[in-house]
Amino acid sequence: MAHTHCIKKMLGIEDPNIYLDDMPVVFEENKQVKNIVVQGKLSYTPRCCKKCGITNDSHQDIIKNGTKLSTIKLTHINFQPVLLRLKKQRFLCKHCAQTFIAETKLVERHCFISNIIKRTIAMELREIQSMRLVAQHLSVSNSTVIRVLEKVAEPLEANHIYLPQHLSIDEFKSVKNVSGAMSFLFLDAQNHRLIDVVEDRRQNQLIDYFMRYPKESRYSVKTVTMDMYSPYLAVVKDCFPKAQIVIDRFHIVQHLNRALNSFRIRVMNEAKKKSETDYRKLKKQWKLLLKNEWELDVTDYRTHRLYEGLVTEKMMVDYLLHINPRLRQVYTLVNDLRFALQRHDFDQFKTILEESRKYVLPKKVRTTVQTLFKYQEGIRNACLYTLSNGAIEGVNNKIKNIKRSGFGYRNYSHLRARILISYRLTASQFEPKALHYKEEKRRQEEKEKAKAN
Incomplete structure (x- = not known):
């Protein structure tokens, strides 16, 4: 009906295989929180069996076999959590006698938190606020926010191939570890794009890191803008022999x-x-x-x-x-x-x-x-030159504010992930395929395995 179609659009449900009930919206109170509950059903005709890979050409090899009720967290409306109580269709394969459940891009397999919530978490992590506050705003656990943080930051890792012609380097205070709580970051001095963050700023560690880049990329660096920290001189001399040092x-x-x-x-x-x-x-x-x-x-x-x-x-x-x-x-x-x-x-x-x-x-x-x-x-x-470290000092200031909002960080990987998300996550990477590329890769591997069998 028209009103159910409008509700789907409003809640961001784009899967055409999800059908809402005629009276889809009810209100329930759970743990002193009033939830908006939307009821619907997920059903379609599968192309093949998820277990044995047999194709469903005649539409008789795989039959419907009941439903399974799943409650999915969708979004918030007027500070009230919206839950989707979805009846997922169960299918039975006549060849292998195995059952499997209908899947949707709205949520990952074996998960009850929608991709909409996860994209919202990723967007919220770009701002200066604590992860606990993000969890409270979206009615999820702190562990969920941390899992999304790690998954979103993984595709943002540096490729160790390309280096710009003009580098700007500096250090910042991160977490207490063997390196003296000082970490290293560098960016493109022209377009101010953050390239990567290194845990240890010591000379031997930085030389080992930059040697991962190809010789052509390192030799193409023309200038390195830095402060008067003496170990950086040896790093530039060994790793970027054709680069000129510019003191800020x-x-x-x-x-x-x-x-x-x-x-x-x-x-x-x-x-x-x-x-x-x-x-x-x-x-x-x-x-x-x-x-x-x-x-x-x-x-x-x-x-x-x-x-x-x-x-x-x-x-x-x-x-x-x-x-x-x-x-x-x-x-x-x-x-x-x-x-x-x-x-x-x-x-x-x-x-x-x-x-x-x-x-x-x-x-x-x-x-x-x-x-x-x-x-x-x-x-x-x-x-x-007119190059300076002004942009990288601004990055340092934002890092300090991120640390202050969370009252400090004990895990370096989480702090590094917050930095990469703040400066390297673009709007196109909020799409489900970018946020959950591991799930897409797993599905592709299962299809190839089923074809091989």
């Missing part, structure tokens, strides 16, 4: 800011014994010292609770630098390097580093300068 500009500026801030703290602690006012100014205005010198306001005069009269940002910074001459020296060095980096002028950047060798610098600042000397080639490439 954000991490260069971060190193300079940390050096300046560490010396500010040292000067602040020394000023605490001499002047309480200078101590408070150095402590409260740390952001002002880290601001680029050429971006300081020199025209807007305002009152400030730490200063008398009207002052500008430039006047406040000049006072802070007047407290300690070495602080002014470090401040000038850091700003000159940041200005050269912003203008992509590596020659000026290198000249400033060379001149810094002529005078004495604080220990941490000198260590930072030596680190920049070590990565000169990568910094030169950072001034030539």
